[in-house]
Amino acid sequence: MEKKVTKIGVMTSGGDSPGMNAAVRAVVRTGLYHGMEVFGIMRGYAGLIENDIFPMHSKSVANIIQRGGTILKTARCKEFLEHEGRKKAYENLKKHGINGLVVIGGDGSFKGAQKFSNEFDIPCIGLPGTIDKDIAGTDFTIGFDTAVNTAVEAIDKIRDTADAHDRLFIIEVMGRDAGYIALHSGIATGAEHILIPEKKTDIDHLISSLQEKEKRQKLVNLVVVAEGDGFGGAEEVAKLVKEKLNADTRVCILGHIQRGGAPSCLDRLIASRMGYSAVECLMEGRHNVMVGIVNNKMSYTPLDKAVKAKQKIGDDWMKIVKILAS
Incomplete structure (x- = not known):
């Protein structure tokens, strides 16, 4: 050289x-x-x-x-x-x-x-x-910091709707191989569950936990999912949840808005x-x-x-x- x-x-x-x-x-x-x-x-x-x-x-x-x-x-x-x-x-x-x-x-x-x-x-x-x-x-x-802040801002707004309608929201953020955006934004927004590629998801535990929170009449339930989660992202997780849980469930995929912005x-x-x-x-x-x-x-x-x-x-x-x- x-x-x-x-x-x-x-x-x-x-x-x-x-x-x-x-x-x-x-x-x-x-x-x-x-x-x-x-x-x-x-x-x-x-x-x-x-x-x-x-x-x-x-x-x-x-x-x-x-x-x-x-x-x-x-x-x-x-x-x-x-x-x-x-x-x-x-x-x-x-x-x-x-x-x-x-x-x-x-x-x-x-x-x-x-x-x-x-x-x-x-x-x-x-x-x-x-x-x-x-x-x-x-x-x-x-x-990373900008993407997480974008996700947090979006999830905070979703929380308002989840609270108003008593709905379970399953929110997908970016992270094909890494769950850091899901982890940081989920903790910062008070998500009940965070699903990431690095940790194997116990779907039965997720269902039982959501059922327990439903019995306690917990007002807001948010699940944040990294797109690379083992179950295939928010859509697949939502299907499994709907099969076993009688809850008004919505999926929100944040997508490429996380990449943009100042x-x-x-x-x-x-x-x-x-x-x-x-x-x-x-x-x-x-x-x-x-x-x-x-x-x-x-x-x-x-x-x-x-x-x-x-x-x-x-x-x-x-x-x-x-x-x-x-």
């Missing part, structure tokens, strides 16, 4: 998340401050292969810190999975003289960056941009810190790591460990849910 990074490429990849723009802004302005050239890559790895690459200046990132989504767009790219596609991407970077890459995305994006860097002489730095918070090596991922203060802050640190890493020769924040301090995890390891949800969390919802 080249010793000194002088031209940086920055891109967003995988699912969008609030705060990605703040991270792009930080990478661009930090790179320019240190006398580097910075290039934006449109639509992630697809733009890398198609040479959709352009120089970025300070004005390029003006007035974007408060915007959701990503100004660089994002896309899935099957071609990058093949060696020929990665070779084409490398050749395009060389045309521009880019010798350092910042990839903002999730574990799939990091797998691509790791493989790309191993095959060619481009050092890569990963920034965890995913609402699911499913990457080890950081306390928060860019977008990023929270926390997401803007961590994205800015991570973007700044990504450039510092490239300058210092620290390559092929994911920049994270642990205990409010910058943390650096090798990309291969960041993609292999997952955050684990401890039993203490589920104990809190059980006690507070009783």
Whole structure:
């Protein structure tokens, strides 16, 4: 690998998340401050292969810190999975003289960056941009806080209707492989039950618990389900509940509203810190790591460990849910 990074490429990849723009802004302005050239890559790895690459200046990132989504767009790219596609991407970077890459995305994006860097002489730095918070090596991922707050706001409104009509609401939030959005939003809104992929759901216990609460005439019953729950999400859970429980049940799937909207203060802050640190890493020769924040301090995890390891949800969390919802 080249010793000194002088031209940086920055891109967003995988699912969008609030705060990605703040991270792009930080990478661009930090790179320019240190006398580097910075290039934006449109639509992630697809733009890398198609040479959709352009120089970025300070004005390029003006007035974007408060915007959701990503100004660089994002896309899935099957071609990058093949060696020929990665070779084409490398050749395009060389045309521009880019010798350092910042990839903002999730574990799939990091797998691509790791493989790309191993095959060619481009050092890569990963920034965890995913609402699911499913990457080890950081306390928060860019977008998670905003997504949880969006879910909490929606569930609070659903609670009003649940209270008015004495209904059981089963609410599905995002989280195909990780239940952090369900866990945090469920606790914050006083949900009776939280179903997540990391813990096996005892459907009989869920039914008996809801029956017991019905006998006590508990006014509001909310069940928050991560989309990746073992039973297949809120619709499937609702079917099972309706079969065994005579309750007025409604399903509400929050869906992609959790990905959108202006990023929270926390997401803007961590994205800015991570973007700044990504450039510092490239300058210092620290390559092929994911920049994270642990205990409010910058943390650096090798990309291969960041993609292999997952955050684990401890039993203490589920104990809190059980006690507070009783």
